[in-house]
Each structure stands twice: as structure tokens, then as C-alpha cells.
Amino acid sequence: MRMSRFQPGNRRHAAVIVMVLLILMIMSGLVAQFFRRAMADRRQTRNEMQHQQAIQLTLAAEHLLAERLAADTNYEGETWDHPAGILHQTNTGSVVISMTDTSTDGRIATLTARYPANADLPFRVTRTVRLSP
Numbered sequence: 115m116r117m118s119r120f121q122p123g124n125r126r127h128a129a130v131i132v133m134v135l136l137i138l139m140i141m142s143g144l145v146a147q148f149f150r151r152a153m154a155d156r157r158q159t160r161n162e163m164q165h166q167q168a169i170q171l172t173l174a175a176e177h178l179l180a181e182r183l184a185a186d187t188n189y190e191g192e193t194w195d196h197p198a199g200i201l202h203q204t205n206t207g208s209v210v211i212s213m214t215d216t217s218t219d220g221r222i223a224t225l226t227a228r229y230p231a232n233a234d235l236p237f238r239v240t241r242t243v244r245l246s247p
Contacts, residue, residue, distance in 0.1 A: 164205075164229055165239075167202075167229045167237075175194060175241075176241065178211070179211055179225065190213050191211040191223070193211075194209040198232070205229065205231075206232045207227065207230065208227070208231040221244075225240065226238065227240075
């Protein structure tokens with residue numbers, strides 16, 4: 115006796131296969147979303163670290179400014195470059211210290227840090243320091 119392919123047991127078997135495939139599709143979508151989120155979190159953490167490094171560079175430049183002014187009251191500023199390997203294995207940093215004389219407030223120092231300076235869009239942090247006349 116020959117059995118038909120469309121017996122009730124075969125239909126249940128096909129329904130189970132369809133359900134398993136649907137569950138696998140849902141699970142793969144959840145795993146993909148997890149990895150997208152993990153990558154976004156990693157990118158955000160890296161950006162926060164680089165922004166904090168730029169802030170720290172401006173603070174270090176403020177200390178350098180105080181040292182330079184203590185040694186030379188006519189200090190006019192400088193560019194302070196950090197090659198790769200000093201702050202990070204591959205990232206470079208840069209700080210520009212510029213001095214401006216004003217007629218009423220004395221001198222103003224502008225400290226601008228860029229980190230990573232070798233990136234297409236580095237973080238840029240600027241601090242302004244008023245120096246008494």
C-alpha cells in the first residue's frame with residue numbers, strides 16, 4: 115500500500131519546520147541588533163575618550179603656558195605637537211597656544227587642542243585664559 119505525501123502527519127511536520135525557521139529568523143535578527151548596539155556603544159566610548167583627551171591636552175597646555183610666562187613675560191605662544199606613540203599608539207595630538215594683546219584687559223591666551231590630530235574630524239577644545247596686565 116502506497117502512502118500519500120499529504121497525510122496529516124506530514125502537514126504537522128511541515129508546520130514544525132516553518133515554526134523553527136521563523137524562530138531562527140527572529141533569533142538572527144535579535145543577534146544582529148545586539149551586535150549593532152555593541153558596535154555603537156564601542157564607538158561612543160571611543161569618542162568620549164578622545165574628547166576627554168582633548169580636554170586634558172588643553173589643561174596641560176594651561177600648565178605649559180604658566181611655565182612659559184614665568185620664564186618669559188613676553189611669551190607669544192607656540193604649537194605643541196604630540197607624535198603617535200606618546201598619547202596613543204596611532205593617534206597624534208596638537209595644541210596651539212596663541213597670545214592676543216588687548217587694550218583694556220591685558221593679554222588673552224587661547225589654547226586650542228585637537229585630538230586625534232591625524233583624524234579626518236578631530237575633537238577640538240578651546241580654552242581662553244585672561245592674563246592680568
